[in-house]
Ligand code: ADP
């Protein structure tokens with residue numbers, strides 16, 4: 288097909304970016320060579336450009352299949368702001384609107400058409416598709432084709448019908464989450480052979496990871512929020528609907544603009560809350576994991592977990608919703624032994640097959656290992672995904688190394704207490720026993736005479752809790768399945784009890800606020816930055832689009848720092864392309880105190 292503009296010049300002129308990131312250029316080149324591909328790159332690393340630039344490089348239109356209707360709308364607005372003709376076809380349009388979109392598309396006036404999967408596989412759409420010139424099929428959230436995944440969409444299996452009439456058009460599948468098995472499934476089901484798989488690195492260096500012991504939850508939340516610049520957007524994940532409601536209400540009472548989001552709210556309310564969050568009318572979303580795949584807000588500055596997620600994968604996916612714009616973001620999690628107990632119990636009650644439960648237990652154990660590690664969090668995370676890095680300098684353990692202590696003897700005492708009491712009792716009871724604190728129950732259980740009674744006076748109740756918690760995290764104990772939080776042995780317990788292993792544990796400290804070390808210079812808000820933000824907010828309200836569709840925070844920061852005075856200077860800022868310069872150049876130059884009329888700025 289004929290090339291109309293080179294990828295590099297589209298990147299600069301239309302998107303206003305100076306250079307490609309990561310694998311973008313390779314993927315684009317590959318697709319423009321009419322080859323199929325699967326792209327697996329973490330959220331926020333720039334997958335969209337991999338199909339948007341090819342779409343604009345040649346004649347015809349690109350069909351983008353995406354299951355996320357709310358997101359489609361924003362993508363289309365963002366492209367329109369860039370002066371690109373884009374449109375969406377989904378169930379939220381009236382039939383008159385649909386007709387209009389289809390007519391412009393058939394007339395060749397639309398470069399990027401976003402389509403929901405059920406629409407894409409309808410016979411009407413397929414018929415019209417046969418009559419149009421298509422330059423690329425992009426299948427977003429491609430893992431939805433996997434029947435074994437949580438996001439399976441049956442319509443994805445039908446997508447092959449799209450290329451029946453266009454067999455030579457390249458197909459690009461994209462996803463942020465796909466292990467080896469899922470990758471093979473995508474390649475096979477979306478017929479990407481012969482083709483290539485591009486795997487981006489897993490690291491999200493702009494995210495700072497902090498994991499703390501839960502002490503006084505609300506106090507910790509309060510201290511964390513107090514450190515954030517005013518009005519930044521964040522997500523707070525909780526396990527239960529009730530906690531979501533309570534937390535949202537409490538935060539509102541504290542003067543934050545917080546909203547709840549969970550599956551118990553009706554559809555309209557959920558959509559309204561998501562929209563308000565997207566438009567920055569609310570800045571904190573308190574949510575269960577029901578607030579998930581459709582979250583595409585690039586300026587989420589923190590993701591907080593007030594309860595443990597199910598696995599390291601879930602944690603990484605959820606925290607990955609922060610900092611998509613590349614600016615510093617925080618992942619802050621609180622946990623305690625109770626979380627593990629609750630999760631073990633939920634697993635036990637689920638109807639899943641025993642093999643699945645076993646996998647879930649192992650996953651939970653990896654997550655607990657991450658919580659209790661004395662190593663760099665990022666190293667532990669990346670190793671989990673088969674990737675690696677140096678100690679990162681941007682996680683809590685790197686910033687404030689934790690003290691560890693030789694807990695071998697303590698572990699033996701703790702395990703012995705579990706064993707001699709019949710592997711049925713919880714931490715509270717075991718700690719009292721070790722410290723020799725007689726309880727009526729103990730006497731009737733005959734435990735007051737055990738050799739373990741009172742052998743652990745050197746540690747406080749808190750310290751014993753810490754030992755037990757970490758023994759669970761390291762797999763030396765597990766929560767038994769009777770549902771009362773009792774602890775029992777694992778395959779590893781005996782070796783430790785016999786003294787065949789050494790154990791170093793974290794020394795718990797009083798929880799401080801998350802590290803106060805600044806997240807990097809880009810975070811510093813100045814009066815000028817605030818002024819630019821106000822201008823942006825006004826523009827976004829006028830057009831009913833999210834502020835970041837006008838300019839990203841990173842663009843405003845760069846403007847505030849470099850203070851461009853002419854259109855030509857403004858055009859050098861990352862994120863300012865031709866279309867945005869024409870639309871907003873004057874307004875922002877004015878806010879920056881420059882003179883928009885300066886001669887020599889030929890662009891305007
Ligand atoms: P993904 O789809 O992988 O989650 P996006 O495509 O939404 O990520 O990109 C994340 C952010 O990075 C977007 O705000 C996008 O505009 C920005 N971005 C993408 N590529 C570049 C680039 N080459 N230079 C600067 N910013 C980029």
Ligand code: ZN
Pocket residue numbers: 662663664665666678679680681682683684685686
């Ligand atoms: Zn680190």
